[in-house]
Amino acid sequence: MAMTAAPGGGAGERVEVSIRKAIGPGDDKVHTWPHLVRPEFLCLVIVLIGMIIWSLTVDAPLEEPANPSRTPNPSKAPWYFLGLQEMLVFFDPWHAGVVLPSLIIVGLMVIPYIDINPAGNGYYCFEARKWEILTFFFGFHILWVSLIVIGTLLRGPGWNWFWPWEHWDPHRVEALTNVNLPYLLGIRDYFWSAIFGLVSIGLFFAVGAVAIYAWVVWLKGPDFITHWGWARFGLTTFLMLNMIATFVKMVMRHLFNIKYIMETPWINI
Amino acid sequence: MSWWDEIKQQITETQAWKSIFRHGYEDTPRNRVLMVSGNVFLHLHPSKVRRHATRMRFTWCMGGITFLMFLITVVTGVYLMFYYRPVTQYAYADMKYLEFDMPFGMVMRNMHRWAAHGMVIAVWLHMFRVFLTGSYKPPREFNWVVGVILLVLTLLLSFTGYLLPWDQLAIWAVTVGSNMGRATPVLGHEGPFKELLGANPIYDARAFLFGGGEVGPATLLRFYILHCIFIPLVTSLFLAVHFWRIRRDGFSGPAL
Ligand code: HEM
DSSP, X not given: OGGGOOTTSOHHHHHHHHHHXXXXXXXXXXXXXXXXXXXXXXXXXXXXXXXXXXXXXXXXXXXXXXXXXXXXXXXXXXXXXHHHHHHTTTSOHIIIIIIHHHHHHHHHHHHHHHOOOOXXXXXXXXXXXXXXXXXXXXXXXXXXXXXXXXXXXXXXXXXXXXXXXXXXXXXXXXXXXXXXXXXXXXXXXXXXXXXXXXXXXXXXXXXXXXXXXXXXXXXXXXXXXXXHOHHHHHHHHHHHHHHHHHHXXXXXXXXXXXXOSOBOSSOBO | OOHHHHHHXXXXXXXXXXXXXXXXXXXXXXXXXXXXXXXXXXXXXXXXXXXXXXXXXXXXXXXXXXXXXXHHHHHHHHHHHTTOOOSHHHHHHHHHHHHXXXXXXXXXXXXXXXXXXXXXXXXXXXXXXXXHTTTTSTTOHHHHHHHHHHHHHHHHHHHHHHTTTXXXXXXXXXXXXXXXXXXXXXXXXXXXXXXXXXXXXXXXHHHHHHTSSSSOHHHHHXXXXXXXXXXXXXXXXXXXXXXXXXXXXXXXXXXX
16 A cells, blocks of 8 residues: 555555545444543543542642751652662662663653564453563563652661661661672672673673573564564663663672672773 | 523524534534534544543543643643742742742642642553553554653653752752762763763753752752743643644554
């Protein structure tokens, strides 16, 4: 059909449109007024009533006047950014505050271009889109929403972990026994530690890419790459591995107190 | 004909009436279509939609609720703007003034705040719904991208507004939330490779945002303008594109 579209949109385009109209669905359509406008209006009324009740009963916070010389402890970003602030536990600010948000935004934007599975376009289904949905769940619920909950409810003074029944003690000091991965493995030399870190990260991505390739071949057969193309495969794999790497680093930090995997005079990861 | 019908007829046949209302209200197919296509606001919709698209359990109505939250913040925000001055000497006092002296001041402020939070939550749920129904698949890929831009704008709207009450919560949340600016590689004075362009505390990405080395009077004015003028305008532009695209591509749904 695309062949009929004349450059610059001449008669050809009109032909295409009319073909689409002729073969397109039309039989299950209903009038917007009242079938769509009515539920929308109901929704509007209910939400407005809810908002009015909420605003009459709960006051927006207002603390003491701003005082640049008195830093509260803890200082928290607005709640919707607390997932990123929580990331500061695991990564340096340039990584948690700049690289990860950029990856999230770019990653979200490219979803329609890397997910070329035609199944489930316009209806709920799970089986046919299992991996896509599980990946999104992982990113959205585990890496974003649950970290916001942790940042909001469980982080107290010094960004220490406080259970809800614990008192927020501003003097609590937690022993910082964090070490770098190369150190833990017995490497004491700065230069070789950096090399080791660099190689570990490189290996993680290389091995990860091969593993994902093998896995997709196993799922979809060896000729999947002719549909996907290397650019799409590369982008998908890169984003996937970054997501996994973020999670791996979190686990390493929580379980083994690992601070950095790679430490250099310029950047640490 | 009763006297009532007679009066009705007299009114509805005047030139003035007919210039405003183009069709009757009887429930006829023609009027149902005109109701939508003849009304600039309802005209955001097509005059007929597929049945599943009218169901709450398909859309969760979350895109609509996000938009409603946006509209609530616009209306309440205009009210707040009448009383609020983005100057460090006055900003906090104006908050108190709103609370204790202005009719409905506190309710308006509350509603503005809660709708902003509601918008953030609703936009996430909307994105989640669009993902679950696979509605970003062809031909709607680009509208998903526009959506992600709207999501970022929503967060920026909320974030810039956070500073305006000029209380402890405000300046410290914004200080913490903007630390990424000084940690940006090359462009931030605490980021990697900061030496390359000579970034320092009053000459780096964060200083550009703040109008200085820390959150101060210049920051308040900047955030005020971003919050009340610039970002709402940009958001409206992208909303127009978003809605237009939904209209052009039609609502997603299972193939017939
Ligand atoms: C300010 C933010 C936004 C507003 C006000 C908004 C509004 C809407 C509305 C009213 C609809 C009609 C269907 C519905 O209500 O679900 C819609 C559909 C859609 N939205 Fe959004 N949206 C926003 C952000 C987003 C985001 C963050 C995404 C995705 C990342 C997105 C992607 C889409 C797509 C792909 C559709 C078409 C859905 C379909 O055809 O089923 N939007 N949007």
